[in-house]
Amino acid sequence: MAHGERPVPARRRAPRCSRHRRRDPGGTRRARDDVTDLRTIPPAVAAWLAALVCTQSSEPSFWPPVVLTLAVVALVGVLVAVARGGRHQRLSAVLAAVVVSVAAATAVSVAVSAGATERRPSALVGPATDGGIVALAVDVVGPPIALSGAYGLVVVDVTVTGVEDGGARTGGLRAPAVLFASDPAGTIAAGARLVLDARVENGRAGDQRAFVLRAVGDPVVGTPEAPSDPAAAVRTGFSDLAAGFAGDGAALLPGLAVGDTSLVDDALDERMTAASLSHLTAVSGANCALVVGAVFGALALLGAPRWGRVVAALLALAGFVALVTPEPSVVRAAVMAAIVLLGIAVGRPSAGVPVLGIAVVGILVSDPWLSRSFGFALSAAATAGLLLLARPLGRALTRVLPAPVAVALALPLAAQLACQPIIVLIDPAVPVWGVPANMLAAPAAPIATVLGMIACLLLPVAPAVATGVAALAWLPAQWIAGVATAAAAAPDAGLPWPSGPPGVIAWAAVLVTIAVVVSARSLRLAHVAGTMLLLGALAYGTLVGGDRLGEVWSRPTDWSVAMCDVGQGDAVLVRSAGRTALIDTGPDGTGIEECLSDLGVGHIDLLVLTHFDLDHVGGVAAVTGRVREVLHQPVHDPADAALLRDLEARGARLVETTTGLSGTLGDLPWRALWPPPDESHYTGNDGSVVIEFGGAVDAIFLGDLGKDSELALLADGRVGNAYRIVKFAHHGSADQYPALYERIDARLALVSCGRDNDYGHPTRSALALLDAQGTTVARTDQGGTTLVAVRGDSLVTWAAGPRPDSG
Incomplete structure (x- = not known):
């Protein structure tokens, strides 16, 4: 090298990607790929909590938006100050997340305040306050639900679009309401537009529906001024087509395709619910994905540009939502699909969890009252479960199962686990056959x-x-119905679980623990969580107890009559084909609530209040809001009238009952045998409603009649003979008319009374009367809650044993 020359250093080159380069064992990249972006979850949770709080009152306050707005401003100031220093990046990130979450809550609170006038316009508030009758125009926004009995009544969600009161017309309204109306011809359907006269009442605070409408006369469907929705006609046509096929598959098909469950009766609905398959008839993300995927894929094959495919898919999605009606699960799925499509349009496909969070915030800002919808909550929870739990569960299950089986099991299990904390508020039980049923039906x-x-x-x-x-579609629908029937008939479809907040907290703890077991990166943490899960399962088994498990497994699932142990009082259930009647409610809410929860009864189609003594109506509060129709004796006392008004205000139809009234409960005809129309002589115990159920049950229920009224009932001539079951009058008192029981000649007598009661019920004379007739006696003071199954010509009874406090 010459003097003065300096070597030029070689320029550093960035390492080129090479397939021969050394990979990072342990996979930093893989670890990053496994990390789920949860940044939109806190804003979604904050929005949901804000919606729940702000919609609690029927008259929203302006304070929450003001307070939350000031909080956002203050937090932004703190964030700017912290970020300016540049040394607290982690704190800045946390503050940014808090700011976004509070901003989401603020947006929801503003939406509640802004929507208050639209929800409760003055044109309806006035008539609701005065209890007046006005002319209304309404849009039907949900499927009608038939009320029990022979009156052709339905309850349906509607949106009030116009009011005419005293000649003054008000249009352009969008007030949500629930309508009780007569529809004997079955013309009311989702999407229809009605004109009717109705009494307007205020809805409950926090309810999605701001008003309760009770139609006066029959509504007019699809007037020229208010033509029915074309999509409703398409749905109705398809439902009529499906109705022509046989079996339960015909009833399920419209629900599977377009969410129309009008053909699903109570019996089939109970079987689908017991099998944890009811979600299949609710249009959800799977349906939206099929529609969007089909359109997107077809246009891709035709060479359409990306923006064209996105626009076409959005239009198809909008049409599909209009066809199936915007139910909560449909809205959530459609918003998620739309966000994903827009992300594709701009070249940034979105991941599932962030999209779910954004969708929840957007939907709740649009309609904060959806936060109180079980359907929306279950839809969001199921989606979250599939996004967060399905893959870890699948990985864990592949250690012991073949991969295809593990994946098939992980999907329904993830959705079931995520939904269960919400489901226990509706049905406090552990579903045993839900996951296998979903695997077979999926x-x-x-x-x-x-x-x-x-x-x-x-x-x-x-x-x-x-x-x-449609005939081809009926085949898989029938298969699903068969799976539901088999799962519902299997022994013990649900194990007991705490109800209310304790049950929710317990299931949430189970869910979190399972999530840690299958997702934790730390082996030690996974082992700790697994140990906790095992200990929890052992504790559950201990609390439930061996006797309890034996009881659940041994009792008949096909019972038709259940005498509840409510102490010194009456409460008897009758069920048939998915319908349930309750005759009296006992002296307080505890006994009847425990009985209904234990038997898995969540809804009462027919409530019979034989008379208004406390030992027969004291538990009414436990079933208020869960009753469709109430049969009651004529009212004389203002307190009794107030009790009935409370039931009516929560959706029950009141029917004053005298001799001759009749109807059906599932497959059982029923008729009232007492009291007579002339009520002046028979009131209180002697005026008890006496009701008879025919068909396979063949039973008569005598309320608290005494000797004189029993004699008059026998003289009236309406009482049959050779009944299978009699509910003995007045808890087995001595005040009986023997000839009536000779006429009844029942095989089984039900005696409802408390242990060691002060009245000495049942009396020796009453038991001797039954013994003389050869009638078998079932008593709650000795056997507790008693179930009766009708099998051919035989009666099978089962007793749980008395409650400790059944006095």
């Missing part, structure tokens, strides 16, 4: 859904082709 559901939707769309233009496609 392959058939998309086939029925796709073929059903195709048939629905073809029906207006090619009815013959649509019928053929």
Whole structure:
């Protein structure tokens, strides 16, 4: 090298990617890929909590938006100050997340205040306050639900669009309400527009529906001024087509395809719920994905540009939502799909969890009252479970199961676990057969859904082709119905679980522990969580107790009559074909609530209040809001009238009952045999409603009649003979007319009374009367809650044993 020359250092080159380069063992990249972006979850939770709080009152306050706005401003100031220093990056990130979360809560609170006037316009508030009757125009926004009995009544969600009161017309309204109306012809359907006269009442504080409407006369459907929604006609046509097929598959098909459950009766609904399959008839993300995927894929094959595929998919999505009606699960799924499509349009496909968080915030800002919808909560929870738990569960299960089986099991299990903390508020039980039932039904559901939707769309233009496609769709629908029937009939479809907040907290703890077991990166943490889970399972088994488990497994699942142990009082259940009647409620809410929860009864189609003594109506509060129809004796006391008004205000229809009234409960005809229309002579105990159920049950319930009223009932000539079951009058008192029981000649007598009661019930004379007739006696003071199953010509009884406090 010459003097003065300096070597030029070689320029550093960035390392090129090479397939021969050394990989990072342990996989930093893989670890990053496994990390789920949870940044949108805190804002979604904050928005939901704000919505729950702010919608609690029927008259929202302006203070929450003001306070939250000031909080956002203050937090932004703190964030700017912290970020300016540049040395607290982690604290800045936390503050930024808090700011976004509080901002989401602020947006929801503003939406509640801004929507208050639209929800409760003065044109309806006035009539609701005065209890007046006004002319209304309403849009039906949900499927009608038939009320029990022979009155052709339905309850349905509507939106009030116009009011005429005293000649003054007000239009352009969007007030949510629930309508009770007569619909004997079955013309009211989702999407229909009605004109009617109705009495307007205020809804409950916090309810999604701001008003309760009780129609006066029959509504007019689809007037020229208010034509019905065309999508409603398409849904109705498809439902009529499906109704022509046989079996339960025909009833499920419209629900699987377009979310129309009008053909699903209570019995089938109970079986689907018991099998944890009811979500299949609620249109959700799977349906939206099928629609969007089909349109997007078809246009991709035709070479359409990306923006064209996105626009077409969005239009198809909007049409699908209009067809199936915007139910909570549909809204959530549609918003998520729309966000994903927009992300594709701008070249940034979105991940599942961030999209779910954004969708929840957006939906709650649009309609904060959806925060109180069980349907929306279950939809969001199921989606979160699939996004967060399905993959870790699948990985864990592949250690002991073949991969295809592990994946098939992980999906329904993840959704079930995520939804269970919410489900226990509706049904406090541990579903035993839900996951296996979902595994069996899952392959058939998309086939029925796709073929059903195709048939629905073809029906207006090619009815013959649509019928053929619908017939193919019926096959998987029938399979799903068969799975539900088998799962519901399996022994012990649900194990007992605490109800209310304790049950929610307990299930949430189980969910978190399972999530840690399958997702924790630390082996030690996973082992600790697994140990806690095992100890919890052992504690559950201990608390439930061996006797309790034996009781649950041994009791008949096909019971038709259940005499609840409510102490010194009456409460008897009768059920048939998915319908349930309750005759009296006992002296307080504790006994009847325990009985209903234990037997898995969440809804009462027919409540019979034989008379208004405390030992027969003291537990009414426990069933208020869960009753469709109430039969009661004529009212003479203002306190009794107030009790009935409370039931009516929570959705029950009141029917003053006298001799000759009749109806049906599932497959059982019923008729009232007492009191006579001339009520002046028979009140209180002697005026008890006496009701007879025919069919397989063949039972008569005598309330608290005494000797004189029993003689008059016998003389009236309406009482049959050779009944299977009699509910003995007045808890087995001595005040009985033997000739009536000779006429009844029952095989089994139910005597409801408390242990060691002060009245000496049942008396020796009453038991001797039954013994003379050769009647078997079942008593709650000795046997506790008693179930009666009718099997052919035989009666099978089962007793749980008396409650410790059944006095």
